[in-house]
Each structure stands twice: as C-alpha cells, then as structure tokens.
Amino acid sequence: MVASSRGARVILNRANPAFGEGTCWVDGINCLKFDGTAGGLVEALERNFDLDQTLRPVVLSEGALPWLSAPRHRAPWLPLEEAPMVSVVVPHYNLGGHLPATLENLTKQNYRNIEIVVVDDASTDAQSELVIEELASNPDPRIKVVRLAANVGLAAARNVGVRHSSGRYVLTLDADDLIHPRFLEVGVAALENSSEFDIVVTPAGYFLDDEGPPSPGACANFCDYAMFSGEAVIAGLLENRFSTATALFRRSTMVRFPYIESLNCYEDWSVFMRMCDAGCRFIVTTDVFFFYRRRPNSMVHAPRDLTRQRIEYSDLLRTSSSRELRQKSRYLMVGLGAAVAGNRAEVAPAVVEEMPKPVPTARDVIGGLFGPGGSYDEEVVFASLKASRWLERRTPWVIQGAMAGARWTWRVYRAVRSLGK
Numbered sequence: 001m002v003a004s005s006r007g008a009r010v011i012l013n014r015a016n017p018a019f020g021e022g023t024c025w026v027d028g029i030n031c032l033k034f035d036g037t038a039g040g041l042v043e044a045l046e047r048n049f050d051l052d053q054t055l056r057p058v059v060l061s062e063g064a065l066p067w068l069s070a071p072r073h074r075a076p077w078l079p080l081e082e083a084p085m086v087s088v089v090v091p092h093y094n095l096g097g098h099l100p101a102t103l104e105n106l107t108k109q110n111y112r113n114i115e116i117v118v119v120d121d122a123s124t125d126a127q128s129e130l131v132i133e134e135l136a137s138n139p140d141p142r143i144k145v146v147r148l149a150a151n152v153g154l155a156a157a158r159n160v161g162v163r164h165s166s167g168r169y170v171l172t173l174d175a176d177d178l179i180h181p182r183f184l185e186v187g188v189a190a191l192e193n194s195s196e197f198d199i200v201v202t203p204a205g206y207f208l209d210d211e212g213p214p215s216p217g218a219c220a221n222f223c224d225y226a227m228f229s230g231e232a233v234i235a236g237l238l239e240n241r242f243s244t245a246t247a248l249f250r251r252s253t254m255v256r257f258p259y260i261e262s263l264n265c266y267e268d269w270s271v272f273m274r275m276c277d278a279g280c281r282f283i284v285t286t287d288v289f290f291f292y293r294r295r296p297n298s299m300v301h302a303p304r305d306l307t308r309q310r311i312e313y314s315d316l317l318r319t320s321s322s323r324e325l326r327q328k329s330r331y332l333m334v335g336l337g338a339a340v341a342g343n344r345a346e347v348a349p350a351v352v353e354e355m356p357k358p359v360p361t362a363r364d365v366i367g368g369l370f371g372p373g374g375s376y377d378e379e380v381v382f383a384s385l386k387a388s389r390w391l392e393r394r395t396p397w398v399i400q401g402a403m404a405g406a407r408w409t410w411r412v413y414r415a416v417r418s419l420g421k
Contacts (some may be wrong), residue, residue: 004058011044023030030058035280043086068250077193083113084168084192086184087251089161091154093121096128097291098176103135103143105213106173110182116143118175119161122151155259155267163252170251172268177246178213183289187248190283198280200248202289207294223294230282246290253280255338 004010012019015036019025027033032048033054036042088106092099097340106116112376120132136145146164148157154171156174169188173179206224209212245268257274259267391398 001060001091002122004055007054007057009055011041011046011048024058024060028055030056077189080189080192083111085166085187086111086114086169086171086186086248087161087165087167088114088116088171088173089158089165089174090116090118091121091157091161092123092128092132092175093151093154093157094123095124095126095130095175096125096131099128099131101213102173102175102178105178107140107142108181109179109184110181114142114184115165115167115368117146117161117164118143119146119157119164120148121153121157122148153261153264155263156261158267159258159261162251162258166252168251170249171246172249173246176291176295176399178291179246180287180289180291182249186285186289187283189249191248194283195284196281198250198253199275200283200285201228202246202287204246204287204290204292205288206292206294209293213293220288222288225288226292303304 009032010030011032011034012025013035013036014020014027019031019033025031025033032044032051034044036411058224088107090099090102103116103118106114116131118135120128123129123132132145132147134146135143144164146160148160152160161172162170169191171179171184171187183202190200191197204226205214205220205222206226207220208223211223253275257278257280259268264269
C-alpha cells in the first residue's frame with residue numbers, strides 16, 4: 001500500500017484473499033493482477049511494460065483492513081475415512097546389503113495399507129541374488145517381487161514397478177534409502193484433502209553410509225540437506241532444484257508422466273520438469289521425511305567424464321521439453337547460448353612432463369557446468385531465455401527456421417563425415 005500510494009505500480013496475486021474481489025485493489029486501475037501461476041506472473045509483467053497509462057494510488061476503504069475482512073476459503077482438514085493403498089516402488093540392482101534395511105523401514109510405517117513392489121534389475125552379485133530369492137518366497141502379502149531378465153536401468157525399472165502397482169498412490173524409493181515412519185501417513189492425508197494437488201515432496205537429509213540413519217524423533221546431525229529453492233519451473237530449468245527423487249504421486253500422474261528410459265541419469269529431474277510444464281501442483285512438507293544414504297560409489301556421486309555429463313544434460317533438456325513451440329524455442333535458445341558461451345577458462349600452457357590428473361568429484365563436474373565461466377553460465381541462460389521470449393512474441397518464424405536449419409546442418413555434417421571415411 002505504501003508503494004502504491006507513492007505512485008509505484010504493484011503486481012498482486014488475485015488468488016490471495018487480501019487482493020481478490022471485493023477488496024480495494026482493482027486490476028488495471030490501481031494495480032495489475034495475475035492468477036497465481038508463474039505464467040500468469042510473466043503475462044502481468046509484460047502488461048506492465050506495455051501499459052502507458054498511470055495507475056491510481058490505492059484508496060483504503062472505511063472499516064477493517066482488507067486482509068482481515070476478506071472471506072477465508074480454506075477447506076477444513078478432514079480425517080481419512082478410508083486408507084487408500086500406497087504402492088512403494090523399490091528398484092534394485094546389486095544393493096543386497098542395503099535392501100533389507102529399506103524394506104524393514106517400509107514395514108514399520110505408521111500407514112499400514114501398503115504394497116511394496118521390488119523390481120530387481122537383473123542383479124549379478126551373490127548377496128543380492130540371495131536376498132531376492134528370499135523375498136520371492138516371503139509369505140508377507142505386502143511384498144511383490146518383479147525379476148527382470150536383463151538390466152534395463154533405473155528409469156525403466158521404475159516404470160515396470162508402476163505398471164505392476166495397484167495402489168491409488170505411488171512412492172518411488174531407491175533400495176538404499178529410507179523415509180520417516182510418518183511420511184506416507186502425512187502424504188496421503190495431504191492429497192486426500194487437496195484434490196487440486198498431484199504430488200507430495202519433502203526435503204531430504206543426507207547421512208553417511210558408515211554412520212547409519214537417524215532414529216525417528218531424535219536430533220539428527222545430517223551431513224547435508226537437499227532443500228527446495230525458489231520458483232520450481234525456473235529454478236528447475238537451471239539445475240536440479242526439485243530436492244529428491246522420492247515423492248508421493250497420484251498413480252494417475254505417474255502413468256501420465258513415465259520416466260524417460262533413454263536417460264541414464266537425471267530421470268527424476270526430467271519427470272518433475274515435465275510435470276511442472278503441464279501444470280501439475282506440488283505440496284512441499286516443512287519437515288524432513290526422506291533420508292538419503294550417501295555412498296561413495298552411488299550413481300549420483302560416481303565420477304563422470306565432463307563431456308558425457310554435458311551430453312546427458314543436453315539430452316535432458318531435449319527430452320523434457322514440451323510439444324509447444326514456445327517451450328521448444330526456449331530450450332533451443334538455452335542450448336545455443338551455452339554453446340556460444342563455451343567454457344571461458346584459460347588453457348594452461350603445455351609442459352614436458354604431464355602430471356597425473358585427479359579424478360573429478362561431482363562438485364567439480366557441476367561447477368564446470370554452472371560455475372563461473374562454465375558452459376551453462378547463469379547470465380547466458382538468462383539472456384537466452386529473454387531472447388527466446390522476444391522472438392516467440394515478435395518473430396516466431398525465426399525459431400521455426402532456426403530449428404529446421406539445425407536439423408539440416410546436422411544431416412549435412414553426417415553426410416560429409418560419412419564420405420570422408
């Protein structure tokens with residue numbers, strides 16, 4: 001109100017009862033309103049730049065303040081009349097030393113109506129094979145074992161688990177991780193009371209493999225955290241800010257957005273990006289309900305060749321883009337901007353005796369992509385997004401031509417290369 005009274009333009013969320021209908025805020029008169037979505041905010045900002053007229057200062061009405069007098073629409077939180085089934089999908093590959101602890105953790109959940117779908121992705125070590133054999137003969141009706149004849153990868157194994165699930169909700173959990181005993185209870189209640197939401201996600205606490213998981217209710221000294229940061233779509237585009245791979249989904253949402261099986265990393269990131277792009281809504285818990293086991297040889301922390309990492313990241317952007325030209329052009333501009341920027345780090349002069357290169361850590365790899373001078377500098381990504389937005393509105397044919405030109409350039413390059421062999 002102070003800003004408006006001094007002549008500033010204010011942009012307000014009309015979904016907020018303090019700024020909705022019946023308040024002193026009128027769209028186009030003393031403010032600009034948006035519908036509460038990221039896309040709506042972008043449109044409101046564009047209206048602000050295109051609007052030439054001066055907005056009036058807000059005038060307070062007599063009586064109670066608008067945020068106190070506005071009607072409250074929050075529905076009451078109802079207890080569950082039924083306990084719908086939750087299917088926990090646990091993909092497993094050569095983690096026989098950790099799988100029993102994960103299954104024990106699931107059987108001790110406060111929420112009892114669960115089924116556990118263990119998908120063995122053609123494990124090869126003796127311990128894992130023995131554990132799977134014992135599970136296959138386990139009389140517990142909650143445990144279902146699916147054994148794959150060949151190794152298909154984490155993304156495909158999760159898809160198999162979802163197809164074999166029968167619950168209304170699906171939780172994905174890796175075979176070496178744990179969840180809080182109340183996570184399913186809290187997550188199901190949240191989704192049952194909030195039909196407009198599709199997924200419940202939680203921050204993660206990291207614990208070291210040799211230290212063991214924290215005890216429920218005890219003070220935990222986690223070695224690291226994974227927390228949500230900023231607006232999901234924008235933060236998730238630059239890097240994985242969706243916290244973890246573990247979430248409680250409506251099964252219908254998982255069927256609609258299966259994991260992309262061609263990806264051998266970032267498969268959860270891709271799922272969350274596509275869900276956000278389609279307008280799916282997330283509930284984020286304030287407490288930490290997921291415990292991630294940090295192992296030195298896990299998929300996330302295994303050293304990767306930098307070139308391979310860049311290829312996988314590019315693949316993620318390509319496969320996660322929506323069908324609309326607007327999104328395709330946005331990812332195209334991000335890729336073009338990253339390629340133009342390159343890695344501007346100075347090249348060290350050659351020496352006669354080359355010292356052995358240290359094995360890059362995961363932090364080094366990510367720093368090479370997003371750090372100062374990296375291939376995906378934030379300034380370059382931001383500039384690319386701004387350029388794509390302008391082109392989408394003014395000259396969409398430029399985007400279509402650039403995409404067609406890129407395809408033909410690649411075909412010509414492949415043809416010339418094949419002739420030279």
